[in-house]
Amino acid sequence: MADYRIAAIGGDGIGPEVVRAGIEVLRAAEQREGGFSLTFETFPWGSDYYFEHSRMMPDDGLETLKPFDAIYFGAVGDMRLPDDVTLWGLRLKICQGFDQYANVRPARVLKGVTSPLRNPGNLDWVIVRENSEGEYSGAGGRVHRGLPEEVAVDASVFTRTGCERIQRFAFELARKRPRKKLTLVTKSNAQRHGMVMWDEIFAALKGDYPDVETDKVLVDAATVRMTLHPDSLDVIVASNLHADILSDLAAALSGSIGVAPTANLNPEGRFPSMFEPIHGSAPDIVGKNVANPIGTFWTAAFMLESLGEAKAGARIMRAVERVTSAGSPLTPDLGGNATTDDVTRAVCEAIAGENE
Ligand code: ATP
Numbered sequence: 001m002a003d004y005r006i007a008a009i010g011g012d013g014i015g016p017e018v019v020r021a022g023i024e025v026l027r028a029a030e031q032r033e034g035g036f037s038l039t040f041e042t043f044p045w046g047s048d049y050y051f052e053h054s055r056m057m058p059d060d061g062l063e064t065l066k067p068f069d070a071i072y073f074g075a076v077g078d079m080r081l082p083d084d085v086t087l088w089g090l091r092l093k094i095c096q097g098f099d100q101y102a103n104v105r106p107a108r109v110l111k112g113v114t115s116p117l118r119n120p121g122n123l124d125w126v127i128v129r130e131n132s133e134g135e136y137s138g139a140g141g142r143v144h145r146g147l148p149e150e151v152a153v154d155a156s157v158f159t160r161t162g163c164e165r166i167q168r169f170a171f172e173l174a175r176k177r178p179r180k181k182l183t184l185v186t187k188s189n190a191q192r193h194g195m196v197m198w199d200e201i202f203a204a205l206k207g208d209y210p211d212v213e214t215d216k217v218l219v220d221a222a223t224v225r226m227t228l229h230p231d232s233l234d235v236i237v238a239s240n241l242h243a244d245i246l247s248d249l250a251a252a253l254s255g256s257i258g259v260a261p262t263a264n265l266n267p268e269g270r271f272p273s274m275f276e277p278i279h280g281s282a283p284d285i286v287g288k289n290v291a292n293p294i295g296t297f298w299t300a301a302f303m304l305e306s307l308g309e310a311k312a313g314a315r316i317m318r319a320v321e322r323v324t325s326a327g328s329p330l331t332p333d334l335g336g337n338a339t340t341d342d343v344t345r346a347v348c349e350a351i352a353g354e355n356e
Contacts, residue, residue, distance in 0.1 A: 002036045004307050007068040007272070011046040011090065013281025014291035015074020021293035021344040022072065022300045025316060028348040029304065033312040041068075047078035047086055056089030062097045070303050071274040074296070077281035088138075091276075095131055098271035100264035101162065102169045103131035103243070105278060106302070107250035107260060110294075112325035113334060115255055121231040126177070127250055128170040128235060129243030131264055133162045134194070136240045158194035158239070163201045169267055170237035171209040181234035182209075184216040185242055198239065222246060226253060251278050256333045258292030261299035263306065275303040289339040292331040294320055297347055319350035 008023060010016030023040055030038050045057040058064070065071060076091045077083065108124040109115045115123060137157035144150045174182040184202045188195035199216065206214055217225060219242045225232055226249060238246060251260040257279045264274040277295030285291055297320050304313035323329070323346045330336030331343060
């Protein structure tokens with residue numbers, strides 16, 4: 001029987017609350033499904049850890065995480081610390097150290113959840129974000145700080161290897177979905193170097209995937225298409241910055257930022273992949289037991305699917321949608337007045353009570 005070792009990192013803000021809830025749901029799925037087991041180890045890394053140890057995670061943190069099969073992550077961010085300390089000290093350290101170059105973000109409107117769009121149609125997308133370079137490469141600098149002649153440079157770094165591997169990943173993913181459609185998003189009219197290389201690589205790779213329908217659109221026009229013609233999109237591939245922005249839009253259009261999951265994948269499996277809800281630390285609602293845990297449940301389903309337990313993942317999603325379609329219990333962001341605990345209990349009961 002397969003035993004999967006999961007490293008759980010709640011992180012900051014509502015992260016620990018939703019990860020705790022997610023582990024309960026994973027346990028319920030493990031019991032109901034049978035055939036595999038899960039072993040969790042929880043790490044208290046994040047901003048509180050930083051105040052005690054002057055670092056977000058131990059120096060040998062990556063070595064500690066390496067033998068795990070997956071990382072189940074909450075959120076990072078704390079108003080008392082600059083984002084580059086929190087983000088670069090934990091989440092990005094793991095993403096970059098484990099070469100998790102494919103950030104995958106599914107978006108669809110769950111049963112019973114209302115999209116802010118008048119005509120969401122068949123809104124069912126996966127956004128594939130390049131997660132290792134591009135606009136977030138960290139290359140750049142500042143000189144003459146504070147003076148009128150100060151200069152600040154953020155350099156976008158696009159490599160042929162980086163572009164090609166993420167685009168191939170997106171083609172392979174599109175090929176496995178019913179619609180087999182892939183849209184390339186760039187801004188090659190204004191960004192004349194890296195983005196043009198993205199276009200050229202896409203044009204060259206297309207020939208290897210004749211079964212995948214392709215098109216391309218500029219990032220500004222992509223926001224219009226997502227809003228007015230959601231049916232026209234299936235899998236979307238874009239750079240680190242563009243896909244970051246588009247995936248928040250996708251989450252909002254699918255009902256609430258509290259429901260959407262994401263995965264930071266090292267597709268070759270050389271390192272563990274990391275799974276997390278797309279929302280952040282939500283400091284405004286921390287400790288109030290109102291955080292929507294559904295994004296973390298969908299994340300759990302995604303993690304199980306990636307581990308090869310797709311049936312158990314689908315079981316979690318059926319239970320989630322049984323609760324959302326019943327309209328209760330739901331947290332305030334989805335128009336309800338239930339707590340995180342109420343929703344967690346309801347989803348666990350739906351898993352345990354399913355008759356097949
Ligand atoms: P960070 O800097 O960590 O990204 P943030 O506040 O900028 O934090 P989010 O944490 O994503 O960004 O929060 C954006 C808004 O969405 C906040 O009002 C927050 O309360 C709300 N929100 C985020 N996650 C959830 C959730 N799981 N349930 C309910 N509301 C949420």
